Amino acid sequence: MAKDHGKSVKRDDVYEALREDGASKEKAARIANAQASDDQEPSVKGGKAPPYEEWTKDDLYARAQELDVDGRSDMSKDQLIEALRDR
Incomplete structure (x- = not known):
């Protein structure tokens, strides 16, 4: 149970x-x-959103900001993608 x-x-x-x-x-x-x-x-x-790999770093950062991802300002594009997928 x-x-x-x-x-x-x-x-x-x-x-x-x-x-x-x-x-x-x-x-x-x-x-x-x-x-x-x-x-x-x-x-x-x-929906039909493209995969994160096709997003610009600025777009990824904006999405991370919407989701209040900690440490986003110091992240690389790959780190932003990983952080967004972990959300």
Whole structure:
């Protein structure tokens, strides 16, 4: 039986499985809550955005700023890509 993670996590079983696979608490909660919503389909591929490798460093930095990635100002393009994918 999955542990109750409170009102902020809608699918405790999914959350725990993602955490065991190494996902951050924030990422696991986002996915678990999306799977619990009838309006979202997290298993379906999203929009048509190009892969991060095709973004400019300035665009990557702006996205990292939107997501409040710590240390973004000192990161290279590859580090920004890695940080964004870890979010």
